[in-house]
Amino acid sequence: MGNNNNGHKRTPFAHQMEAFDALNKTFPVRVSGYKGSLLVLPTAGGKTFTATNWICRLILHHNIKVLWLAQSSYLLDQATKSFIQESSNILHTRKTLNIRTVSSNTSHANSGSIELSDDIVIVTTQTAISDALNETTGFKGERQTFKLRQWIENCAESELFVVLDEAHHAPAYGCRTLLTEIRKIIDNIYILGLTATPTHNDQRIRGWLDKIFDRGICYQADINDLYKNNVLARPKYINKPTGRDMDVDDKLYDRIVTQHKDLPENIIEILANDSARNNYIVSDYINNKMEYGKTLIFADRWVQCEYIVEKLRENGVRADCVYSMSSGKKVPSIDGVGRRDNKQNELALKEFRAGNLDVLVNVKMLTEGVDVPDIKTVMITRNTTSGILFTQMIGRALRGKKAGGGEDKDTANIVLFVDNWKRLLPFANISDTTGDSEDVPKVKRGVPPLEWVSILLVKRACKDIEFIGKENLPCKYYMPIGWYETEYVVSIENDDGEEMLTASDSNMVYETNNGSFKRLMDFLIEYDLPEFFASERISSEKIIGDIIPQINNIFNFEEDDVDGNLKRSIINITRHIAQNGTIPEFIPFEIRDQYDIDRLPEKHAMLNSPQRMAQLRSDYEDSRLLWSKLYKKLEMFIQAYNDAEWRKYCNSEPEPISEEEIIEDNRRSTEDYRLALLSRDNKKCRCCGRELGKGIKLEIDHIVPVKMGGQTTLENLQILCKTCNMEKGVQLISFLNNKTQVVEPMSFKLIRSNSSESVECSVTRIINFFYRANAVCSIRYNQRSSGRYYSKWLIQLHEGNPINWLQLQAYRKDLLKYIQDELGWRHVYDIEIATI
Ligand SMILES: [Zn+2]
Structure with a gap:
């Protein structure tokens, strides 16, 4: 001892x-x-x-x-x-x-x-x-x-x-x-x-x-008494988005969401070694130096500590770091870099305590025990799922004036650097750690974690969901009617040891599987679950293996798995009931009907096309509404709206027809029409110019849909390829016009095509949809001898299409990037736009 x-x-x-x-x-x-x-x-x-x-x-x-x-x-x-x-x-x-x-x-x-x-x-x-x-x-x-x-x-x-x-x-x-x-x-x-x-x-x-x-x-x-008596400083939570995009593959998702483990070492390594990210952390301190005061930074690797300290010192900040040999998984080199003995650490800590340092950077050394009460700001450089670790870090800044926090310490800054994780991950957050109810942004009750809902709706709008026979289901199908809040305790082994933590999850319920979920609850309550189901250590595989055979008659695993999370929900609900003995609370998605996009076309019945677009745009941009949270882009929202309109006015999607079918099928219109159309449109897509050929299907499109009063006349028909017809949906766009029909530019959308079509077709489609007309006259890109069009393309538009719309810096940049990166023409460095 x-x-x-x-x-x-x-x-x-x-x-x-x-x-x-x-x-x-x-x-x-x-x-x-x-x-x-x-x-x-x-x-x-x-x-x-x-x-x-x-x-x-x-x-x-x-x-x-x-x-x-x-x-x-x-x-x-x-x-x-x-x-x-x-x-x-x-x-x-x-x-x-x-x-x-x-x-x-x-x-x-x-x-x-x-x-x-x-x-x-x-x-x-x-x-x-x-x-x-x-x-x-x-x-x-x-x-x-x-x-x-x-x-x-x-x-x-x-x-x-x-x-x-x-x-x-x-x-x-x-x-x-x-x-x-x-x-x-x-x-x-x-x-x-x-x-x-x-x-x-x-x-x-x-x-x-x-x-x-x-x-x-x-x-x-009472926490408020402790604030009032200055024993604790009131925390001020500051989120700093690093802008760093982090992909979440299924393996990582499973590790964090199903196994409840923290980020793996290889990802921590990536974040810790990202110098742009570390520079951002440094500049955030520099920009807020006065407000932050005495600052403790939690980092992950000794190299990261040294890097941050070096950058801070370059900016005249008095900084040092403490870490132990085990602080980074990489063993320090023989020449002494990364070696720090206890004496150096003690000295740095002493200087920090004495006020001779502004910033101390550490790797998990100051989470506990070591006490520097006048720390004003704690910077946490990444998300963690460990509530205990998170709480420990926050706690370092919470000493109030009376507890040695220093005379001017009314609040403590908790600065959290947040990366842009591509899927919703259950990172530790303030509300479940400090027991402090104030200053904590709460998820609005009755509104589900919107990411869950949004993924499905966006996929739907992108036609990215391949449910056979479900193409015409209303969007509401993908909108949960509510969710079960499950909570149970799990035991996990992380790289830093073992930890018990509370796993909370929102399990989405849809119209289709609502009944099945209710039967699952009844079954689990009735069925005497074996004791080991309540164990904190039981594996998901064990639960699935034991439960699934018994509930085969409850769920139709194909129909009921609307969002791909059905198995996880079953695991969550089983564990919740086994540990708690009660069914989890169901929370209805109260404002669901407001966001049923299938109701919008009816609401807009009195508006003409431009007015609808204006209405959609203003709804989307209204920050009090959730549309922009549900659909990640305005284009997706409009696409979903168009689909909804289609479902309302048409019974089915347009059927693709091949050349033979065009000639043989007499159900819809006379052969004369088909031949006339093929002849008029040169057996080409009226929009992008793709020609009828092997593997390429052309479709006859009603410019004004039949259900909206469109006639089957040559003037109301146009031949489109499948890609263009999908993109058009029920929008009223006539590619018979060479001149744009809109008075101001629409938003610019890069329509991606997965087929092997010519670059000319891809680019023409994008521009024609932008002008909502057959605006492109020619694209000169392939003339290599003089080099004139090889690296600087010339796009010519028909007269009457304002070229300044397309010349917008952002649009041209996007288009150029698309041509370089996705179409593979890397040597193209500029596009010239002209009219003939
Ligand atoms: Zn086309």
């Missing part, structure tokens, strides 16, 4: 003194019988200090043994450090104190090393569950137990004081089974639960909390 606090004795705050009184009253020593109670203190309110200080004075003083259960390796270390500090100050009656810190992490002791003489065993809940609840059979058939179990059984004759950190997890299956088992072994036992968030909405979970903590809450500090 060491003594690393240099004899400094920490003075408790008023709320901690009050907590001591409450603990004295609730847990009188000696321990006799069972008592359980909760101590509720907000993040940075000194939970660990309060508990360890009191235990050292009252419990250890009486030689009562202590079992400290924590949910993660971080919390384990925090408790150990705190015991070492407090015990050295307070214990006068004892000469020795044996503390053992146990987890599956290699930095801690192995559970086999526990000795019966240990006074304090600090262990992760996961390890405790497996070691205390399981036993094996020896060679002679005798019962064999693990060391932790033996240690607990050894307390049976005397007394035991149990502390459960993050006690809101107590009702989780493994944890409550562990506590129940310990109570069976020991009669005289106290259980103290520590938490920042003591309440639970679910009655059943509340029930378990009440059972374990039968004396209720012994003391709860």
Whole structure:
């Protein structure tokens, strides 16, 4: 046992003194019988200090043994450090104190090393569950137990004081089974639960909390009092988008969403080594230097620390860093780069504490234990799914004026650098960590996580969903009617050790599968789920393997899997019911009808085409409406609208016809029409110019759809290829015109074609749709001898099409980039636009 606090004795705050009184009253020593109670203190309110200080004075003083259960390796270390500090100050009656810190992490002791003489065993809940609840059979058939179990059984004759950190997890299956088992072994036992968030909405979970903590809450500090009394600084949360696009492939998605693990090392590595990103972090500090004040930056790699420090120093900032050899997975080089010994770290920390440094950059060293109360700003350089880690980082800045935070510290800045993840990931956020209800942007109740809904609608608008036979389903089909909020506790092994965390998810329910979900709930409640379903460690494969065969008659897995998440929802719901014993709460999507795009065409019945476009545009741009959140681009919204209009006025999509069909099919119009059309339009798509040929289908398009009153006359018919006809939808565009019919430019859309058509066709289509007419006269791109059109193309438009529309810098740039990157003409460097 060491003594690393240099004899400094920490003075408790008023709320901690009050907590001591409450603990004295609730847990009188000696321990006799069972008592359980909760101590509720907000993040940075000194939970660990309060508990360890009191235990050292009252419990250890009486030689009562202590079992400290924590949910993660971080919390384990925090408790150990705190015991070492407090015990050295307070214990006068004892000469020795044996503390053992146990987890599956290699930095801690192995559970086999526990000795019966240990006074304090600090262990992760996961390890405790497996070691205390399981036993094996020896060679002679005798019962064999693990060391932790033996240690607990050894307390049976005397007394035991149990502390459960993050006690809101107590009702989780493994944890409550562990506590129940310990109570069976020991009669005289106290259980103290520590938490920042003591309440639970679910009655059943509340029930378990009440059972374990039968004396209720012994003391709860009001966070607002702590702000008011300047014990805590009020946090100001600042999100900084880095602009870095991060793809989320299925593997990563599965790791984070289904397995609940944190970002993998290879991705952390990518982010940590992104110098543009690191420069942004540095410049954010420089730009806000005055406001940020004394700043602690959490980084991920020693190289990143050194880089940030170097850049800060170049800008005249007094900066240094601390990290350990294990701070980056890459071993530092032999020449000493990346090597930092404890002395260097201590010196940097001392300078930072003394105010001789403005910024200290670290890799997970200052998440706990090390205390620099006057830190004004914490910069967290990336998202994490670990709520505990996230809370620890935030906590570093929350010391108020009275707690050494410094005279001008009214608020603490929490700056979080957020990357642009391409799918919705359940990163830790403020609301589920600090227990602080203010300043936290909340998801509006009744509005689902819009990304879920949006993905489907956007895919629908892009015709990217290949549900056979479902092409004509209304958009509402893809709009959930509500969702089940599931919540359960999972045990995960991350690269930094083990952690228990609460997994929350929103499970979308659609009109089609609503009934199936209800039957699933009935089945799961009726069916006596085997105990192991409630385990925090059960794998998704195990659940799927056991449950799916039994619910084959409940779900039609093809029909019911609207969004591709059906299996995940089944896993979530099964785990929720197994652990909590209640069905998850259903939250209806209340404003769903407002966003049923199939209702819009009717609403717009009195408007003419330009007025509709104007209305759609203004609806889309109205920030009070959700359209722009549901459809990522205005074009997609208009496309979806056109599809809706089509569904309303037409029974089916236009049928593709081949040349033979054009001649043979007499159902729709006379052969004369077809021949006349083919002749008039030169067997070519009227828009892009693709010719009828092998594998290319042309379609006859009614310029004004029949259901909107369009006639089958030559003037109202045009031949289009499939791509152009899809793009046109029910928009009223006549490619018989060479001159644009609109008075101001529409938004410019790069229409992508996956077929192997000529570059001329692709570019012509894009421009013609932009002008909503057959505006392109010629595209000169292929004349190589003089080099005149080879690298600088010439696009000629028919007279009457304003060339300045297309000459807009942004449009030309987009088009050029498209020609270079997607059509493969990399040597093209400019486009000239002219009229003939
Ligand atoms: Zn075409």
